[in-house]
Amino acid sequence: MCGIFVSACISSDKSSCAQLEEIQAVLKDQNAQRGPDAQNTVNFSIPLDKSAKETLLVSGSKERELVLQFYGSELRLRGSRQVIQPHLRDGDILCWNGEIFDGLQIEADENDGSKLFDMLCSLETPQQILDALSSIEGPYAMAFFHNRSKHLYFAQDPLGRRSLLIHLPRSKSPYFLLSSVSAGTHPGYVFEEPSTSSIFYLDIGSWRVQKYDIVDDFNRVLKSLPRGLTPTTATEFKIIPNVNRTLPPDDITLAASLDIVPEYLRSSTDEFIKQLDRSVKLRVQNIPQLASGKPKLAVLFSGGIDSTIITYLAHRHLPLSEPIDLLNVAFENPRKIKGNVTGVSRKRPAKDKTLEVLHNDDFKRYKVPDRMTGMDEVEELRRLCPGRIWNFVEVNVPYEVCQSARATVEALMVPGRTVMDLSLALALYFASRGQGQIRKSSDFGPTPYTSEARVLLNGLGSDELLGGYGRHRTAFETGQWLAVINELQLELDRIPTRNLGRDDRVISSHGKETRHPFLSLSLVSFLASLPIHVKMDPRLPPGFGDKMLLRFACRQLGLVEASSRKKRAMQFGSHSARMDGERRGDVALE
Ligand SMILES: *[C@@H]1O[C@H](CO)[C@@H](O)[C@H](O)[C@H]1NC(C)=O
Ligand SMILES: *[C@@H]1O[C@H](CO)[C@@H](O)[C@H](O)[C@H]1NC(C)=O
Ligand SMILES: *[C@@H]1O[C@H](CO)[C@@H](O)[C@H](O)[C@H]1NC(C)=O
Ligand SMILES: *[C@@H]1O[C@H](CO)[C@@H](O)[C@H](O)[C@H]1NC(C)=O
Numbered sequence: 001m002c003g004i005f006v007s008a009c010i011s012s013d014k015s016s017c018a019q020l021e022e023i024q025a026v027l028k029d030q031n032a033q034r035g036p037d038a039q040n041t042v043n044f045s046i047p048l049d050k051s052a053k054e055t056l057l058v059s060g061s062k063e064r065e066l067v068l069q070f071y072g073s074e075l076r077l078r079g080s081r082q083v084i085q086p087h088l089r090d091g092d093i094l095c096w097n098g099e100i101f102d103g104l105q106i107e108a109d110e111n112d113g114s115k116l117f118d119m120l121c122s123l124e125t126p127q128q129i130l131d132a133l134s135s136i137e138g139p140y141a142m143a144f145f146h147n148r149s150k151h152l153y154f155a156q157d158p159l160g161r162r163s164l165l166i167h168l169p170r171s172k173s174p175y176f177l178l179s180s181v182s183a184g185t186h187p188g189y190v191f192e193e194p195s196t197s198s199i200f201y202l203d204i205g206s207w208r209v210q211k212y213d214i215v216d217d218f219n220r221v222l223k224s225l226p227r228g229l230t231p232t233t234a235t236e237f238k239i240i241p242n243v244n245r246t247l248p249p250d251d252i253t254l255a256a257s258l259d260i261v262p263e264y265l266r267s268s269t270d271e272f273i274k275q276l277d278r279s280v281k282l283r284v285q286n287i288p289q290l291a292s293g294k295p296k297l298a299v300l301f302s303g304g305i306d307s308t309i310i311t312y313l314a315h316r317h318l319p320l321s322e323p324i325d326l327l328n329v330a331f332e333n334p335r336k337i338k339g340n341v342t343g344v345s346r347k348r349p350a351k352d353k354t355l356e357v358l359h360n361d362d363f364k365r366y367k368v369p370d371r372m373t374g375m376d377e378v379e380e381l382r383r384l385c386p387g388r389i390w391n392f393v394e395v396n397v398p399y400e401v402c403q404s405a406r407a408t409v410e411a412l413m414v415p416g417r418t419v420m421d422l423s424l425a426l427a428l429y430f431a432s433r434g435q436g437q438i439r440k441s442s443d444f445g446p447t448p449y450t451s452e453a454r455v456l457l458n459g460l461g462s463d464e465l466l467g468g469y470g471r472h473r474t475a476f477e478t479g480q481w482l483a484v485i486n487e488l489q490l491e492l493d494r495i496p497t498r499n500l501g502r503d504d505r506v507i508s509s510h511g512k513e514t515r516h517p518f519l520s521l522s523l524v525s526f527l528a529s530l531p532i533h534v535k536m537d538p539r540l541p542p543g544f545g546d547k548m549l550l551r552f553a554c555r556q557l558g559l560v561e562a563s564s565r566k567k568r569a570m571q572f573g574s575h576s577a578r579m580d581g582e583r584r585g586d587v588a589l590e
Contacts, residue, residue, distance in 0.1 A: 001510070002085060003031025003180045004095035004164075005071040006143045006154070008115045010214050011174035012064055019188050020175045026183040028071050034097075035073025035509040038084045042070045042093060046150060048207050066146065066204060068152065070095055072148030075511055077287060077454060079111035087117040094120065097162050098140025098179055098513070099506040102522065103237055108286045112138075116565060120144055126225050129153055130199050132311075134227065134238035137521050139504075143178055150205035153299070154178055156196045158227060158240050159519055163504040165191040169218050176218065184411030188514040191415055193341075196496040198224040235523045239468030240496075241528045242247075243489040247481050248533035249346075254540065255548065258555045258563055268534045269552045271526070276553070279520040280457070287455050295391065298325035298453035298477035300514070302430050302573050303373030305458030308381070308562035309554050310517045314457060315385050323389035325451040328374040330366035330433035332399045333575040366396045368396040370573035373565060380561045393451055395436035401427060402579065411590065412509055416502040420585030423571035423578070424499065425506045430516070432456055454512050458503075461518030464491040465527040466547035467536035468567050473546070484533050492528065495519070542566050 007016035032039050045065045072085025072095045077423040087094040098112035104119070105388065106112045118131055129144070139143050139161030144153040156164050167177035167189040182191045194200060203221045227238045255262050262271050287296040297318065299311045314324065371394070379394045405426070410417075413425045434451030463469050467488055500519075507514045517523070530549075537545040543566045544551065554563035573575035577585075 002075050002097040003034035003071075003073040004070060004085070004097045004141065004143060004178070005031045005180065006068065006095060006152070006178040007175060008066055008068045010066065010169050013174070016174045019173070023175075023177070023186070023188045024069065024071075026186075027179050027181075029179070030181045030183045031071065031179065032073045032182070032422070033511060035075045036511045037076045037086070038074040038082060040072060040084050040086065042086050042088055044068045044070065044091065044093060044145065046204055046342065048204075066207070067428075070143070070145070072096070073509075075454065075513065077513065078106070079114075079288075080109035081111070083111045083114060085113070088111060089117070089121060091145075092117075092121045093145040093147075095143045096140065097164075098142060098157070099138045099513075100136045100140075101520065102137035103135050120146070121380075124149065126151065126153075126199075126201055126223070128226050131229065133459065134201060135236065137237040139515070139519075141180060142297070148201070152202040152204060153199060155199035155235065156194070156496075158196055158238070158521065159248060159500065160196040160495065160503065161504070161516060161519060161522070162192060162194070163501040163508075165501075167191050168196045168222075169215050170301065171215060172216055181509070182414045184407075184414055184555065193415065193497070193501050193585075195224075198226045200224050204438045209562045214286075214360050240492060241525045242490060243528050244486060244531050245485055246531040248531065252440050252533055255537065255544075257337070258544065258551055261552050263550065265534060265552060268530055268549060269556060272549055273553050273556065275523050275526050276309070276517060277316065278315050279517040279523050280310055281317045282520070283457065283515040283517055284314045284317050284455070290454070291452060295323045295325045295451065295453045297322075297455050297457065298393075298434060299329050299457045300428070300450050300459070301328050301374055301377075301392075302324035302370040302374070302568070302570065303328070303377035303555055303562070303565070304370075304568060305550060305559075305562050305565050305572075306462045306518070307457075308377050308559055309550065310457050310459050311556060312384065312559055313517070315381075315388055320387045323391055325391045325393055325434065325453050326374070326378060326433055327393050327395055327436075327456070328371060329395040329397065329427055329574045329576075330368040330371045330581050331397045331402060331427075331430075331575040331579070332365050333368075334399055335578060335580075336575050338367075366394065368575045369568055370570070371569075373573075377562055380559065384558050391438050391449065391451070393434060393436045393438055393449055394446065395430055395434065395574075397426075397430045399579070402430070402576075405429065408509075409506065412505045413502050414434065416499070418579075418585050419583045419589060420571070420587060421499070421502060422589060423576045423585075425502060426574040427570045427574045428503055428506050429509075432508050433514055434512075450484075456512055456514045458514045458516050459518065460500075460503075460516050461524075461549055461551055464495055464565065465518060465524060465535075466550050467532075467538075468547040468550075470542075470567075472536065473538045473542075481532055484536070484538060488532065488535075492524075511549055552574070 045067045048064045070086045094117045141156045141162040141164035301307045365438040437446035438449040475487040543564045551563045
């Protein structure tokens with residue numbers, strides 16, 4: 001995805017701003033990785049009014065100005081022409097890291113950022129800007145400077161699907177930074193993720209230089225506009241909806257098997273397939289063809305139910321002649337290799353072993369749970385989708401390679417810093433890089449292959465929306481249906497703060513972007529509106545009752561094997577977790 005970076009030194013003290021210049025350079029480098037196609041910087045200075053008090057104290061001193069620096073890097077995925085960021089016209093400036101999939105008509109040859117820029121430039125008030133943002137659907141993080149009002153806006157979509165980090169001025173680091181990604185921990189900044197439940201703006205026009213406490217001055221001009229509280233006309237994509245709290249009827253029957261959709265689930269199953277299909281379609285159509293003959297789409301593919309159903313639906317919307325890459329990652333985890341839970345060394349094959357044995361050896365080393373289900377599932381897809389070439393990309397990560405990437409991945413994760421952040425981030429980092437091998441058929445040996453697809457589909461979100469976690473079952477055991485409803489509400493509320501920002505920072509570092517069909521606001525609203533017993537049934541066993549609606553949908557589409565696979569977290573399925581020892585996932589890394 002694109003990288004955006006905005007900075008301003010708010011102090012008139014030269015040495016404070018010297019530190020900023022160094023930080024600008026490293027953060028631009030980091031953001032350039034996200035948008036390898038074009039980069040640009042725009043400086044814009046705004047004269048600041050002096051307060052009456054300061055005029056008295058320092059009369060004769062030079063007029064102060066605030067220099068805003070805007071940087072954008074572009075990963076080209078929309079429209080027929082190359083767009084260079086930041087978008088710029090008459091002093092209005094937009095840094096856009098996002099995709100508009102719905103709410104605003106974008107033709108195949110148009111660029112969504114340019115179109116949004118036209119819309120934003122024509123508006124005046126913060127409320128109008130909020131309304132405009134509430135009318136579009138898609139992942140985004142953006143910064144927009146509106147010259148007439150001297151407002152610098154910044155915001156993310158309500159679900160927080162794109163990374164945005166903010167550093168607020170402090171006395172030792174008196175500058176303002178917004179960036180898609182950090183350069184790891186650094187004494188010159190403290191990055192956090194801003195809330196997605198508001199849009200923010202700096203009311204630079206009202207800035208009065210008080211001279212004594214610049215940090216205080218700054219805090220006075222930083223304003224927030226909560227998405228949910230203000231009255232507004234456009235509402236469709238404004239906020240995350242609430243979960244339906246209707247309890248099931250007392251006589252709710254148990255579904256007998258996945259083979260027959262019970263009467264009470266029929267219309268919901270059909271509607272769910274329709275909505276998920278539309279979400280996938282909006283995310284796979286119109287991807288520009290950059291290298292001819294190469295796949296444009298890849299899927300983070302474990303062979304589980306979530307990644308399989310979106311893969312199958314993507315197949316329905318892409319020409320049959322276009323191969324699709326299925327990225328399947330496996331880690332060499334010395335603690336998992338049989339008979340050894342202590343050491344890190346592994347047996348090297350003796351020099352005289354044949355190639356065949358070498359392959360077998362490799363095969364065993366990377367025989368992780370997700371590899372096994374992935375290989376089974378790709379066969380099911382091949383049966384169901386004759387004529388399509390599926391490139392099942394075995395991404396094998398040797399222990400040493402994983403160790404040497406660790407520092408890079410830890411830097412990308414910031415501010416994420418737990419053991420679980422790292423094991424997930426490593427899995428996503430290597431999977432999305434797409435370097436591995438494919439096999440023409442199971443009889444052939446592997447050949448090296450690198451996926452160059454820039455768009456990666458990710459099946460994240462179904463567990464949160466449809467009740468796929470073990471904790472939903474536990475909630476039922478302790479508090480019946482009401483507890484499950486409460487748990488699903490919590491789950492939904494947590495989506496923006498959990499890990500989407502981290503995942504975006506990690507994956508985008510390869511100049512690729514991830515798209516989440518389950519996390520479109522229309523699909524989220526639809527699923528939230530369904531009563532709980534339509535989505536799941538905690539009385540039924542795992543592999544059936546958890547995210548039951550998805551299982552029926554999968555079965556109806558013909559994905560029989562996928563429909564009853566049990567949930568497996570990526571870090572365990574790929575063996576990226578517990579590489580060096582048993583540590584709890586929520587513990588901070590040293
Ligand atoms: C923007 O300003 C910085 C100094 O703050 C300068 O180094 C840089 O060259 C300027 N860039 C442009 C494009 O004017
Ligand atoms: C920005 O707005 C000011 C008035 O507020 C105007 O004087 C200036 O020309 C505008 N900048 C540009 C580049 O158009
Ligand atoms: C197990 O780990 C130890 C310690 O690193 C090592 O010396 C030994 O060779 C390993 N054993 C196997 C079977 O890999
Ligand atoms: C919740 O589900 C019930 C039962 O299907 C339905 O009648 C009601 O309209 C739903 N409520 C909302 C807010 O969607």
